[in-house]
Amino acid sequence: MKIGIVVFPGSNCDNDLFRAFEKQKLYKVIFLWHKDTDLPKDLDLCAIPGGFSFGDYLRTGAIASKSPIINSIIKFANSGRFVLGICNGFQILCETGLLPGILxxxxxxxxxCKNQILKVCNSNTSFSKLYNENEEVNFPIAHHDGNYFVNNETKKMIYDNNQIAFKYHKNNPNGSVDNIAGIYSQNHRILGLMPHPERRVSSEIGLDGERLFRSLNI
Amino acid sequence: MKVRVNIILKPSVLDPQGQAVANSLIGQGFNNIKNVRQGKILDIEFNSNEVDMNMINEMCEGFLTNPLVEDYAIEEINM
Structure with a gap:
């Protein structure tokens, strides 16, 4: 499988995400630049890392969501391929409209900025199938704009379609609707989440994030 | 031509920054504060003297605001 990590000016989790995938020894991982207009033909997953793209000016993710590479990512996603957005990547996916809601x-x-217990809300997707339903995992969070907001009509839709990926457990660190920490697209092939699984892929500090990066190849 | 775009969170959306400002004002002794909503202003200058309002609305709805949570108003500024 080939994984592309998109780098924007202000991305700062791109190297962590690169290593989290590469460490699994399952993938060919490359960097992509936000000014690229085409994605490699053989790409299987496009990942948008955390950070502060374009300084979070205007709204978080808003300027990045109009970058040259975004049209290709939208086409890529609409053709049913995998997209992962973590932290600022989640904010960007919401601004592009690939995921519902806003942070x-x-x-x-x-x-x-702290460790956060999450609950796995759907363990039947390509990203989550190595986790157990309702399993508690510890992923760090580090954000200023993580308060997930969605209108009631859309919220009902994402529940009906089992699109909730993770919820904050035991506490709500940012005010998110229903403690939502991450959501899937309707086809469950796009995942956006605020917490950082790529910071939990070593035995020294914890391995809770590793299965998310391993599961895609199975 | 120059326009001013005023952007403000919709009334139904919680504004923690506005609330923090309100609490600070009350703490400073400005007791008559009922509520504060914080928004932003963009002053946009165009090359030409005539600009299509539909285009400005397109800019506002597609990029400058997120219509899910923000309202906006456009006013023309005399230079």
Whole structure:
């Protein structure tokens, strides 16, 4: 499988994400630049890393969502291939419309950076099939705008279609609707989440994120 | 031509920044504060003197605001 990590000005989790995939020894991993207009023909997954693309100016993810590479990513996603957005990547996917909703400023108004317990809400997707349903996992969070907001009509739709990927467990660090930490697209092939599984792929600090990166190849 | 785009969160969306400002004002002794909503202003200058309003709306709805959570108003500024 070939994985492309998209780099924007201000991305800062691109190398972590690259290593998280590469470490599994299952994938060919490459970097892509936001000004590229075409994706490699043999790409299987496009990953958008965390960071502060374009300084979070205007709205988080808004300027990145109009970058030259985005049209290709939308076509790629619409052809049923995999897209993963973590943190700023999730914010960008929401701004492109590939995922419903938007990430607003944390209700505390503070940047929050800590370990966070999550619950796996759907263990039947290509990203999550190595986790157990309702399993508790520890992924770090580090964001200022992680407050997931969606209108009631869309919220009902994402519940009906089993699109909730992860929920914050035991506490809500940012004010997200229903403690939502990550969601899938309707076809469950696009995943966006605020927490950072790529920071939990070593035995020294924890391996809870590793199965997310391994599961895609199975 | 120059326009000013005023962007504000919809009334139904919680504005924690506005609330923090309101709380600070009250803490400073401005007791008559009922509520604060924080928005943003973009002043946009065009090359030509006549600009199609539909195009400005397209810019606002497709990029400058997220219609899910924000409202906007356009006003022309005399230079």
């Amino acid at each position: 607003l400023r944390n209700t505390s108004t503070k940047f929050v």
